[in-house]
Amino acid sequence: xxxxxxxxxxxxxxxxxxxxxxxxxxxxxxxxxxxxxxxxxxxxxxxxxxxxxxxxxxxxxxxxxxxxxxxxxxxxxxxxxxxxxxxxxxxxxxxxxxxxxxxxxxxxxxxxxxxxxxxxxxxxxxxxxxxxxxxxxxxxxxxxxxxxxxxxxxxxxxxxxxxxxxxxxxxxxxxxxxxxxxxxxxxxxxxxxxxxxxxxxxxxxxxxxxxxxxxxxxx
Amino acid sequence: xxxxxxxxxxxxxxxxxxxxxxxxxxxxxxxxxxxxxxxxxxxxxxxxxxxxxxxxxxxxxxxxxxxxxxxxxxxxxxxxxxxxxxxxxxxxxxxxxxxxx
Numbered sequence: 001x002x003x004x005x006x007x008x009x010x011x012x013x014x015x016x017x018x019x020x021x022x023x024x025x026x027x028x029x030x031x032x033x034x035x036x037x038x039x040x041x042x043x044x045x046x047x048x049x050x051x052x053x054x055x056x057x058x059x060x061x062x063x064x065x066x067x068x069x070x071x072x073x074x075x076x077x078x079x080x081x082x083x084x085x086x087x088x089x090x091x092x093x094x095x096x097x098x099x100x101x102x103x104x105x106x107x108x109x110x111x112x113x114x115x116x117x118x119x120x121x122x123x124x125x126x127x128x129x130x131x132x133x134x135x136x137x138x139x140x141x142x143x144x145x146x147x148x149x150x151x152x153x154x155x156x157x158x159x160x161x162x163x164x165x166x167x168x169x170x171x172x173x174x175x176x177x178x179x180x181x182x183x184x185x186x187x188x189x190x191x192x193x194x195x196x197x198x199x200x201x202x203x204x205x206x207x208x209x210x211x212x213x214x215x216x217x218x219x
Numbered sequence: 220x221x222x223x224x225x226x227x228x229x230x231x232x233x234x235x236x237x238x239x240x241x242x243x244x245x246x247x248x249x250x251x252x253x254x255x256x257x258x259x260x261x262x263x264x265x266x267x268x269x270x271x272x273x274x275x276x277x278x279x280x281x282x283x284x285x286x287x288x289x290x291x292x293x294x295x296x297x298x299x300x301x302x303x304x305x306x307x308x309x310x311x312x313x314x315x316x317x318x319x320x
Contacts, residue, residue, distance in 0.1 A: 024308065024317045027279040028238050032318055033303035034286060035245060037295050044248045052244035097251075117222075119264055120277070129243075132232050135277055141225040153228060171257035 056129065063094050064126035064176060065197035069190040071103075072181040078105075085176065089126060096125045096174070104167060105178040106204075111158055113151065113204030114167045114175040115143040121169035123176045127199055134203065144168065154205040177204040184211045238314055239278040246285050255288035263287045 038044050067089055071078040081088040085103040086096050101123060104112040116122065117140045122130040133139050143150050147164045151157070158164065167175040179201040185193060188211075195214055200206025235243075250256060263284035271280060290297060310317045 022314065023312055024314050025279075027275075027282050028314050029304050029307050029317065030286060030300070031238055031242055031245070031282050032307045032314075033300055034282070034289065034295075035241060036307075037299060037303055038245065038249065038289075041294065043252060043254065043294060044245075048248060049241060049244045052247055053240045056240060056243060056247075119261055129235065133228050133230060136229050137223075137272060138225040138228040141223040142228070145222045150228065171261050 056124075059124060059126075059128040061127045061197075061199035061202065062194070063128075064123070064199070064202045065194040066190070067092060067094065067126060067176075068178055068197045068202065069194035071178055072193050073190045078178075081178070094125045096123070099171075100173045101126075102167075102173065102175050103178050104165065104175055106180045108180070109161065110163045110165060111151075111156075111204065112165045112167060112175075112177045113143065113147055114169060114177060115140060116169040117141070117144055118170075121171060121174055123174045123202075126176055127202060131199070151205060154200065156205065156207060177202050179208050182208050182211050242278045242282045242285065246281060249285065249289060249294075254292050254294055255285075259288045259291075260284050 035049065039046060067081065070092070071081050077088065080091075081103045082105060085101040086099070088103075089096060089101060104114075106112055114122075116134075120130050120135040122134060124130070139150065144166055147166050148158065151164070169175055179197065181193070182196060185196070192214075196208040196211060198206050198209060201208045246260060250260070260281070261284075264280055267275075267280060267283075275283070286300070289295060290300070307317050310319065
């Protein structure tokens with residue numbers, strides 16, 4: 001039976017967003033109440049909340065990809081990034097705030113993967129909000145126990161001689177993986193290289209895209 | 220939780236709904252203004268029973284923890300929250316209706 005949309009108009013006469021027309025849950029009721037109380041008490045404003053949501057929506061793995069591509073093309077920046085990733089990413093306009101960010105580099109012999117066993121700590125300033133699987137019980141439980149099997153499920157099959165290092169994030173310390181620069185990319189610009197850097201390659205559950213599969217545009 | 224046996228990693232992804240983004244924003248804003256810390260958020264999450272992780276969604280756990288922290292830091296009282304939640308529920312049966320005073 002089609003919805004009767006007349007029942008779903010806001011006081012301003014507009015239809016509610018689709019995710020707004022489900023029955024109100026107890027926890028949504030709590031969120032609305034807390035938000036209104038915080039606004040009334042002057043802790044925040046509706047505009048500040050909206051601005052925070054906009055900023056959250058604007059962050060994406062493209063930020064992290066730009067950092068990685070620069071590390072691939074500028075050795076001095078790579079050194080800075082591995083020494084102090086908070087400062088290096090802040091210098092590119094990606095401020096991580098008071099948290100410590102640590103960049104871990106993949107090499108021919110070492111593959112890094114990040115997890116947060118307790119909750120969902122994630123380098124949000126460089127990658128945006130974490131994917132659902134990162135927050136799942138299965139990923140958080142198994143990555144520290146059987147990382148090679150987990151990586152294989154993501155399609156990352158590593159030779160036995162490659163050491164796998166699992167990094168468990170905390171509330172104040174986040175990790176980002178710097179994947180190894182793919183072969184066959186000599187002479188590529190940072191922008192071209194950034195197109196190879198996927199979200200999962202910076203979590204460690206993926207590898208950069210195959211350069212052969214990316215059509216190069218002359219610059 | 221780390222090291223416990225578990226099944227295959229779920230691959231479904233959902234778009235965050237407005238109410239979930241608001242919970243996230245409230246957490247970031249309230250903690251940036253010193254009303255509690257990320258550690259406080261996690262303390263309450265870690266105190267929850269394993270059952271909570273089966274029955275509540277991610278941001279449901281977060282709003283429960285944000286609430287606990289804000290009450291502990293004295294930003295508002297349980298009585299204030301209860302009164303406001305009643306007002307909210309009286310406005311309508313959907314999130315959209317209940318969001319408008």
